[in-house]
Amino acid sequence: MNHVTVVICNYNYERYLAAAIDSALAQDYPATHVMVIDDGSTDGSRPIIEKYGTLISPIFKKNGGQVSAYNLAIEVLETEYVIFLDSDDVLYRSAVSEVMRCFMERDWAKVQFRLDVMNAAGALTGAYVPHSEPPHDCRKLLLDGWLYPSPPASGNAYRVSALRRVFPVPEEGVNRYGADFYAIYGVALSGPIATVPKSLGGYRVHNAGSATVSFANSEQMTRAPKAFNKRWTILRTIVRDRLQMELPPAFHDFSHEKAFFCSNIYHATFLTRWHWMLRDSGRYLHAIVANPFWGLKKKLGTLALSSLCLVPYSPLSDFVVRYIANPLARRRVAGR
Template sequence: MTQMTPAQTISVIITNYNYDHYVGVAINSVIAQTRQADEIIVIDDGSTDQSRERIDSYGTKIRAVFQENQGIKKVSNTGYEISGGSIVLYLDADDVLYPNALELIERSFKPGVAKVQFDLDVIDRCGNFAGRRFCNFSDDTSEESVAKSFAATGTYLWPVTSGNAYSRDFLSRVMPLTPPESHDGVLNTVAPLYGRVITIVQPLGQYRIHSRNISRSNETGQTAAIPQFARRIGIRKQEFDVLREHAAALGATLPQGDLLENELVFVNYRLMARKMRDEDAQDAPRTLWNLWRAGASCILKSPITFRARSKHLLWITCLALAPTSFARQMIRLRYNRMHMLTNFRRLGRARSFA
């Protein structure tokens, strides 16, 4: 007799704090799925704007949870604890899922899969497309290539929170968490220790970049014009410490050495930190050439498209060669280009109606 695969159930947990302009768009994107979520949980973390009114307007279509402000760590643990799906997806309230996202995610889940990850189209605060993706996976990214990358480097290419769906079997072995900053950093870092990682290379949603993204906040939670590079590097080092703890508990072997050298984001951060004089103390003795060489090596090994690889190489080369004052302007432009482009678009629309 053929054994039937147990039916999957899907929980989507939308986490919100003062995103009244966006949270309705996120909820609508989940309600409009071709494969309906079994439960939609919206957790509002003590918002002081109009979020509650917008969330309440959905009535019984969602399960709304309103709590005093406790921060994203508590919210993520609460979402897991009250959800019941065999597949769990955390959706930031400023992000969006495409209508076929849950259908394709469910098809990809098999026994032994820890998580399914997928690309996201990048949009600005007004929903305009930026013409790029996060992570911009190459077409040949596969379960095997991810496993090979993790075995060789201790890491792999993974997207932000809204680009991941986790199996409850995996989450039950690691939750609740007290991560250095947010759950996605630790969950994505340790996932390959607990099961297979499946990648859907097509975009299944939208990642909104704006001034209030968590990567742009400082230690007090205030918005910064550019990331605090030394702080971000320190957080990532702590996440790798968590990875080593889990590996030791499971009897798994990890590569030796500095795992940050294998991550595209952080070889970039190290170069930019040098130019901004915001450097992690352990990096200070390294030469600029050494930082550039590490960056180039990481880019050439990354599972991204040839076009993306070329852009990254051009960027770090120009950054390394540029005088410090000019390099700082390049960095400021990099992290504020979405904001500037949105303002230009708004100005253009205003003139067209004048």
């Protein structure tokens, strides 16, 4: 039986850490190992980790950020398969069994699966991510600059040998965080990916209100685009040097472009909204119209929704922005 390691990278998440560890230990796949890397937490995380004794492999390190934790894990891993579980997320009991069934069918570089969205208290919201399924071979799309639909960090299982073609990555500056960016997109350049078409875990969203615009945990809506651009530049260098492939200078991704859309349109005046849509929406519209992962119905629907931001009634425009940005707003409407 092939062995798998669930690596939990933690920093000051004592409130959620035990649930993450318990979910990893409860896997019905017998050859599952659990490693917890604590990135210099200053809260009560260490006693929680220590109470598990030999059930887990703990590593306590100086604080260096998520990328440093990934770099260390990938260096010391002794299994060929790994899931990086965020310390505020959980895996369902059959998660490892499901992904290993896929890995045994073909030489996948990565197997991804959906995550159910939870609120801060761990209650399911009815939403899940992602909503689109990529093709098995994303290499050509990435070489053309298209980021493929992927779940957040906890929804990905990797072949470690594929990760080692990309990692280690630089740890300083913007690269303290966003390690999953390099894992998700770098690994897809080294081999095909598979998708399990059902939810195998829970993704905790701390700002999970349907009335908010931001849906990301790790970075603010206005900061994420800048970070993504810098990470893409770093990934280009890594891919050129280690994989002998050339990524384009810019990338295309609806999630990235909608951050600009939301930050410029939300709570904006009528004239400001028109100005942005007429002069600065080119990349946003391209990410919709030319999106290789969307069907015609979804493209037309998103364009129609976006056009409602041009009406004079500001509350409608703000509702549209929330609906596009935050899947939880869609669940609220569907539940009425």
